[in-house]
Amino acid sequence: MDLKDKIISExxxxxxxxxxxxxxxxxxxxxxxxxxxxxxxxxxVREITETAANLGVKCLTLYAxxxxxxxxxxxxxxxxxxxxxxxxxxxINSLNENNIRLHAIGDLTKLxxxxxxxxxxxxEKTKNNDRMMLNLALNYSGRWEIINAVKKIxxxxxxxxxxxxxxxxxxxxQYLTTNGIPDPELLIRTSGEYRLSNxxxxxxxxxxxxxxxxxxxxxxxEDFYKAIIDFQQRxxxxxxxxxxxx
Ligand code: IPE
Ligand code: IPE
Ligand code: MG
Numbered sequence: 001m002d003l004k005d006k007i008i009s010e011x012x013x014x015x016x017x018x019x020x021x022x023x024x025x026x027x028x029x030x031x032x033x034x035x036x037x038x039x040x041x042x043x044x045v046r047e048i049t050e051t052a053a054n055l056g057v058k059c060l061t062l063y064a065x066x067x068x069x070x071x072x073x074x075x076x077x078x079x080x081x082x083x084x085x086x087x088x089x090x091x092i093n094s095l096n097e098n099n100i101r102l103h104a105i106g107d108l109t110k111l112x113x114x115x116x117x118x119x120x121x122x123x124e125k126t127k128n129n130d131r132m133m134l135n136l137a138l139n140y141s142g143r144w145e146i147i148n149a150v151k152k153i154x155x156x157x158x159x160x161x162x163x164x165x166x167x168x169x170x171x172x173x174q175y176l177t178t179n180g181i182p183d184p185e186l187l188i189r190t191s192g193e194y195r196l197s198n199x200x201x202x203x204x205x206x207x208x209x210x211x212x213x214x215x216x217x218x219x220x221x222e223d224f225y226k227a228i229i230d231f232q233q234r235x236x237x238x239x240x241x242x243x244x245x246x
Contacts, residue, residue, distance in 0.1 A: 003222055003225040003226065003229065004225050006225075006229050007055065007225060007228050007229060007232065008232055009055075009056060011232050012055050012056050012057060012228060013057060013184070013185035013186045013228070013231060014057065014058045014059065014182055014185065015057070015058065015059040015060075015061065015181060015182050015183065015184040015185060015186075016052060016057050016059075016060055016061070016184060016185070016186045016187075016188065017060075017061040017062075017063075017184035017186070017187045017188070017199070017200055017203075017204070017207070018048070018060070018061070018062050018063065018187070018188045018189070018190075019063045019187070019188070019189040019190070019196075019197060019199055020041060020044070020045070020062055020063060020064070020190060020216040020219075021189060021190050021191035021193055021197075021215075021216055022037075022190050022191025022192075022193075022214070022215030022216045022217070023037030023038045023040070023041040023215065023216050023217060024037050025037070025191065025215055026040065026041075026215035026216065026217045026218065027040075029215075034076055035076065035079045035083075037215075037217060038079065038080060038083055039083065040217035041216050041217050042083065042087050043217065044216055044217050044218070044219050044220065045062065045087075046091070047220055047221055048060070048219065048220075048221075048224055049100065049132075049134055050098070051221045051224045051225075052132060052224065053098060053100055053131055053132040055224075055228065057132055058132055058133065059132065059133040059135055059181055059182075059184075060132060060133070060134055060135065061105070061135040061136075061137060061178075061181075061184065061200070062134070062135070062136055062137065063137045063140070063197075063199050064084070064136045064137060064138050065080060065084075065106075065137075065138045065139055065140070066137075066139075066140060066141050066197060066198060066199075067106075067107065067139055067140065067141040067144050067198070068141065068197070068198065070139075081111070081112050081114075081115045084115055084118075084119075084138075085114055085115055085118045088102075088118045088119060088121075088122045089118060092121075092122045092125055092126065095122070095126050095129070095134065096125065096126055096129065098129075098131065099129045099130065099131035099132075100126065100129055100131055100132050100133070100134050101126045101127060101128075101129040101130065101131075101132070101133045101134065102119075102122045102123050102125075102126045102133075102134050102136070103123060103133050103134065103135045103136070104119055104123065104135065104136045104137075104138050105135060105136075105137050105138070105140055105145075105177035105178060106136075106137055106138040106139040106140030106141075106144075106145075106177065107139045107140070107144060107148075108138060108139065110139055111138060111139055115138075119136075119138070133181070135181070137199070137200075140177070140199075141198040141199075142196075142198050142199060142200055142201030142202065143198055143201065145176055145177050145201075145202070146176075146201065146202060148175075148177075149172065149175035149176050150175075152175050153167065153172070153175055173202075176202060176203070178200070178203055183203045183204070183205070183206065183207065184200065184203060184204060184207050185207060185208060185231070185236075186207060186208050186210060186227065186228070186231045187199075187200070187204050187207045187208070187209050187210065188210045188211075188212060188224075188227050189209075189210075189211050189212070190212045190214055190215060190216045190219050191212075191214070191215050191216060192211065192212075192213040192214075193211075194211055206236070206238060208231050208234055208236065210227045210230055210231065212226075212227065
């Protein structure tokens with residue numbers, strides 16, 4: 001039986017978030033520069049995007065660049081930004097053909113001008129697609145997002161557009177970059193690292209976590225199926241007892 005056939009299609013998560021980690025170590029394994037790893041990471045992005053869309057996932061949020069990643073060597077940061085522009089230009093037509101909508105979360109206006117413009121162009125061109133959202137977290141971090149939301153709430157409170165008494169989890173979420181997108185049911189991290197690295201801190205409060213012991217460029221279709229199957233075998237209790245769920 002194929003792995004794919006073990007997946008219960010009615011219980012595929014609507015939103016899957018991924019921390020794509022291990023490009024650098026993958027490259028090192030082959031004695032190549034880190035950028036070689038990032039280039040091969042793009043191949044995995046392509047395959048996983050296609051796989052997720054085919055399974056019926058509605059939103060795939062990929063951690064592509066964290067606010068902390070600016071601290072990497074300048075050469076690597078530049079290479080990542082150029083790779084993003086190059087990839088978006090190449091892939092935008094195929095996203096359209098596959099009815100996939102590009103979206104991005106993070107402090108986007110602080111990205112290099114060309115990266116920002118290419119990204120916005122891609123988002124605009126694919127805005128009517130509704131099969132799946134490919135959501136790129138770029139210059140993103142969970143703490144930045146929460147502070148950013150608090151700032152906006154304070155501004156709205158000052159102007160009278162928001163009343164303190166109306167602050168609750170639902171109204172707070174509307175100030176997050178993921179407004180309108182349901183929380184991810186499943187969070188995958190590759191590379192064998194067991195940490196969250198400032199990713200979607202608010203949204204993953206009740207997500208199922210799945211850690212794959214392989215580097216991102218090696219993460220392919222079958223590995224994604226494995227994660228989904230593992231997810232489907234879990235009991236999501238949300239504080240209740242097992243008996244209450246059944
Ligand atoms: C993930 O791979 C890609 C980005 C963070 C942009 P890394 O570049 O973090 O690779 P490792 O973790 O150093 O192997
Ligand atoms: C997390 O990976 C960020 C992205 C995948 C874009 P990192 O490789 O930057 O995470 P840490 O610093 O090792 O925790
Ligand atoms: Mg890493």
